[in-house]
Amino acid sequence: MRLRIAYTKIEDARYIAHLDLTRVFERAIRRAGIHMSYSEGFNPRPKISFGFALAVGTEGEREYVDVDLEQDMDLGEVLGRVQEQLPPGIRLLQVSALNQGAKPLMAVLNAASYRMRVPMALPIQAERLQEAVGAWLAREHVTFSRYSKKGPTDKDIRPWIKQLEAEIRGDEIVFELEVEMGNAGSVRPEEVLASLRELENLPLDLEALQIKRTGVHVSYQGEKKSPIDEA
Amino acid sequence: MSNFTAAEIRRQVERFLPKVLKPSRYLGSEWNAIRKDWDKTEVQMAFAFPDVYEVGMSHLGTRILYHLVNSFPEFLCERVFAPWVDMEETLRAKGIPLYALESFQPLKAFDVVGFTLQYEMSYTNILNMLDLAGIPMRTEERGPEDPWIIAGGPCAFNPEPLVGFVDFFLIGESEEQLPEVLRLIAEQKKQPVSRKDFLVRVAQVQGVYVPEFYHVSYKADGRIEKIESEAGVPAVVEKAIVQDLDQAFFPTNPVVPYMEIVHDRMMLEVMRGCSRGCRFCQAGMLYRPVRERSLETLMKQTEELVRSTGYDQVALTSLSSGDYTCIRPVIENILEKHGAEGVGVSLPSLRVDSFDVGLADTVQKARKSGLTFAPEAGSQRLRDVINKGVTEENLLTAVEEAFKKGWSTIKLYFMVGLPTETQEDIDGIVDLAKKVANLGTKLGRRNITVTISTSFFVPKPHTPFQWEPQESKASVDLKQRYLRDKLRDRRLKYSYHDVKTSYLEAVFAKGDRRLAPLLEWAVKHGCRFDGWSEHFHEEVWMEGFKELGIDPHFYANRAVDYDDILPWDHLESGVTKQFMMEEHHRALQETKTIDCRYDQCTGCGICPGRGVQIELKG
Ligand code: SF4
Numbered sequence: 001m002r003l004r005i006a007y008t009k010i011e012d013a014r015y016i017a018h019l020d021l022t023r024v025f026e027r028a029i030r031r032a033g034i035h036m037s038y039s040e041g042f043n044p045r046p047k048i049s050f051g052f053a054l055a056v057g058t059e060g061e062r063e064y065v066d067v068d069l070e071q072d073m074d075l076g077e078v079l080g081r082v083q084e085q086l087p088p089g090i091r092l093l094q095v096s097a098l099n100q101g102a103k104p105l106m107a108v109l110n111a112a113s114y115r116m117r118v119p120m121a122l123p124i125q126a127e128r129l130q131e132a133v134g135a136w137l138a139r140e141h142v143t144f145s146r147y148s149k150k151g152p153t154d155k156d157i158r159p160w161i162k163q164l165e166a167e168i169r170g171d172e173i174v175f176e177l178e179v180e181m182g183n184a185g186s187v188r189p190e191e192v193l194a195s196l197r198e199l200e201n202l203p204l205d206l207e208a209l210q211i212k213r214t215g216v217h218v219s220y221q222g223e224k225k226s227p228i229d230e231a
Numbered sequence: 232m233s234n235f236t237a238a239e240i241r242r243q244v245e246r247f248l249p250k251v252l253k254p255s256r257y258l259g260s261e262w263n264a265i266r267k268d269w270d271k272t273e274v275q276m277a278f279a280f281p282d283v284y285e286v287g288m289s290h291l292g293t294r295i296l297y298h299l300v301n302s303f304p305e306f307l308c309e310r311v312f313a314p315w316v317d318m319e320e321t322l323r324a325k326g327i328p329l330y331a332l333e334s335f336q337p338l339k340a341f342d343v344v345g346f347t348l349q350y351e352m353s354y355t356n357i358l359n360m361l362d363l364a365g366i367p368m369r370t371e372e373r374g375p376e377d378p379w380i381i382a383g384g385p386c387a388f389n390p391e392p393l394v395g396f397v398d399f400f401l402i403g404e405s406e407e408q409l410p411e412v413l414r415l416i417a418e419q420k421k422q423p424v425s426r427k428d429f430l431v432r433v434a435q436v437q438g439v440y441v442p443e444f445y446h447v448s449y450k451a452d453g454r455i456e457k458i459e460s461e462a463g464v465p466a467v468v469e470k471a472i473v474q475d476l477d478q479a480f481f482p483t484n485p486v487v488p489y490m491e492i493v494h495d496r497m498m499l500e501v502m503r504g505c506s507r508g509c510r511f512c513q514a515g516m517l518y519r520p521v522r523e524r525s526l527e528t529l530m531k532q533t534e535e536l537v538r539s540t541g542y543d544q545v546a547l548t549s550l551s552s553g554d555y556t557c558i559r560p561v562i563e564n565i566l567e568k569h570g571a572e573g574v575g576v577s578l579p580s581l582r583v584d585s586f587d588v589g590l591a592d593t594v595q596k597a598r599k600s601g602l603t604f605a606p607e608a609g610s611q612r613l614r615d616v617i618n619k620g621v622t623e624e625n626l627l628t629a630v631e632e633a634f635k636k637g638w639s640t641i642k643l644y645f646m647v648g649l650p651t652e653t654q655e656d657i658d659g660i661v662d663l664a665k666k667v668a669n670l671g672t673k674l675g676r677r678n679i680t681v682t683i684s685t686s687f688f689v690p691k692p693h694t695p696f697q698w699e700p701q702e703s704k705a706s707v708d709l710k711q712r713y714l715r716d717k718l719r720d721r722r723l724k725y726s727y728h729d730v731k732t733s734y735l736e737a738v739f740a741k742g743d744r745r746l747a748p749l750l751e752w753a754v755k756h757g758c759r760f761d762g763w764s765e766h767f768h769e770e771v772w773m774e775g776f777k778e779l780g781i782d783p784h785f786y787a788n789r790a791v792d793y794d795d796i797l798p799w800d801h802l803e804s805g806v807t808k809q810f811m812m813e814e815h816h817r818a819l820q821e822t823k824t825i826d827c828r829y830d831q832c833t834g835c836g837i838c839p840g841r842g843v844q845i846e847l848k849g
Contacts, residue, residue: 012258012260015248015249015254015255015258015489016255016489016490017253017254017255017489017490020255020489020490020491023489023491024489026541026543027262027487027540027541027542028262028541029541030537030541030542030543030572030573031538031539031540031541033538035571035572035573036573038573044573046573055249056249056254057248057249057250057254058249085262085541087260087261087262087489088260208246
């Protein structure tokens with residue numbers, strides 16, 4: 001039986017590296033006394049697969065994982081038993097059984113949304129903020145230099161942006177961002193803000209930036225769906 | 232450093248945690264981590280491991296003592312590890328003191344900070360951690376508001392280079408002794424007596440060594456003249472020892488890290504001690520006599536471990552698990568009971584015989600990752616000198632068995648620089664390596680890899696080789712280069728351990744309290760993580776020796792007389808000096824000593840001396 005589970009990755013769990021998540025789930029399921037299916041071959045591993053990696057330190061409000069179980073089980077019971085064995089910050093939200101032949105998460109997910117909270121380095125007016133965001137969105141291409149081991153490479157980040165909204169709340173600006181994701185890559189939310197600061201002179205204190213991924217989606221012809229409903 | 236509260240530390244650390252390497256090293260919210268109410272406990276202890284998280288968390292003693300202390304409702308125990316260099320830099324830059332993982336309380340807030348001494352090369356990390364915590368390094372500079380700094384573990388059997396930094400040491404097995412010490416600290420908190428009176432009181436506990444009550448004087452040539460103890464403390468400190476291992480505390484709910492650690496599995500301690508009597512092996516002497524756990528106990532512990540951790544592998548640990556008398560039934564029972572849940576067994580240390588190859592085959596099933604053997608020396612003569620009861624025939628039979636069972640990677644461990652070693656012994660390593668590779672080729676196995684590793688012999692206290700000098704660095708370096716040239720064959724891979732760190736290891740292993748200022752100097756000049764080759768700075772150490780007028784050769788390369796007073800003569804492992812001397816003689820005469828578990832007592836002195844005895848369950 002293949003399960004698709006929606007979960008949170010918040011609080012301390014946001015520091016768990018993506019690669020370590022498999023270990024965390026695998027052990028929780030084993031502690032729960034639930035038998036997983038294993039891969040064949042040399043070094044059998046339980047069949048667990050995740051969607052897009054979440055950067056260390058970024059909270060995820062609704063992430064997904066697929067797990068293969070050896071036998072059919074009551075979904076509510078699986079959820080309850082595994083939840084008891086998970087570390088704080090990982091809360092199971094929803095589970096559904098996948099149809100035979102359902103596509104893996106990585107093949108169906110193609111969008112993500114983020115909420116970012118940034119303190120203002122200098123106070124600004126709401127109109128000025130809207131102007132800046134509007135001007136930035138009006139650009140057809142936005143070049144951003146990414147630094148890697150090989151040195152800086154220039155990327156056009158604009159095509160990945162589906163939506164960007166901003167609002168002043170107290171001394172913070174709250175951004176809502178929706179981006180496209182795919183095999184060819186995507187854009188990192190902090191790159192969008194760095195570019196806004198640079199190109200539109202927005203006074204953002206990026207040192208104190210807080211990012212939360214609010215969801216990952218299956219997006220098709222302007223309609224967003226959860227990979228659970230889709231399956 | 233200002234007075235940070237736990238909440239402030241937590242708030243600040245959270246901001247930069249995503250930017251340091253492996254943030255889950257610094258969390259303390261792992262599965263099975265114990266978070267107690269600080270105010271509802273009488274004594275707060277921080278268990279400090281002077282190396283990184285993934286090394287410390289893999290250590291069985293750490294797991295045992297953390298859960299042992301926390302098993303008492305009145306005590307609290309939290310963990311702290313040496314922060315990796317990037318984390319240290321950030322903590323220093325922001326002026327945040329080193330904190331314990333579970334509560335984020337600064338180390339300074341604890342009543343006691345207990346370091347474990349596993350390896351001489353971690354000594355600088357201890358001082359660095361104290362400094363990061365804002366706790367004065369020197370005992371005399373610490374006030375009543377500072378924690379007691381204590382230390383235990385194998386290196387505590389010669390802790391002299393740390394005298395002046397550590398208030399007292401716990402010698403031997405701490406399962407009973409540490410709670411006793413914490414009880415005295417609880418009493419001290421309720422009804423304080425002077426620091427000195429407290430230390431006299433704690434010195435009465437079996438195995439507790441308070442160095443300031445022992446005075447060392449030296450002769451003009453630098454050797455020790457005498458070690459005198461003050462009235463009211465034992466003249467010789469005898470190690471603490473667990474009488475009944477089967478009943479001893481063992482945690483079956485260990486902390487399960489988020490990240491991968493060095494030994495990322497359940498650990499089952501099947502026995503303690505080893506009676507083979509290899510003459511270079513310190514652990515083999517320190518943990519005598521052999522005591523085993525019963526099959527029933529181990530099965531119960533495995534069951535609990537599987538339920539509480541979710542790990543898929545259990546390692547049967549001890550100094551030589553192949554010797555455990557119930558090894559087969561334990562493995563069979565575990566696989567039968569838990570195999571269906573995907574749980575496998577691993578045996579970390581193997582002896583060289585085909586019985587063990589059979590065992591490895593049972594436990595490894597699909598995973599034939601490579602089999603390790605440790606002949607230690609290249610010739611029979613030298614193996615007799617070190618009392619490694621292994622013949623070339625044993626080794627080749629075992630290797631043949633391994634090739635037949637499907638292994639194609641064999642690892643062989645040797646030591647270079649052993650007492651009495653000659654060119655023939657070095658050539659013996661080459662011979663043996665080639666014989667092993669040829670055997671594989673003859674048996675028609677393709678892709679054979681024989682990995683040969685050599686390390687540099689370090690004479691250790693409380694072993695029959697404690698009087699031996701370490702060979703010079705230059706000469707061992709030549710030998711290792713010679714081996715590198717001779718072992719050129721596409722089937723052979725040669726790796727060797729750096730002679731520079733092993734040299735310093737020998738200095739500190741055999742060192743005395745006159746080395747303490749050097750440690751302090753080295754830390755002030757940036758030394759830490761000396762066991763990690765990328766952080767080891769030989770030049771700095773050499774400069775330190777020069778500047779402080781300390782001769783490292785005096786410690787590492789001097790043959791010590793039987794009449795000389797050793798810096799650790801007032802600390803006792805229970806194995807008599809007489810026995811060590813006899814063993815040293817027998818080594819030089821190339822005579823073997825039998826294993827006392829099978830035939831008869833060979834008179835090391837521990838059993839009659841301490842009212843313990845060898846305890847076998849099979
Ligand atoms: S006293 Fe005898 S039996 Fe006991 S550990 Fe020593 S040699 Fe073995």
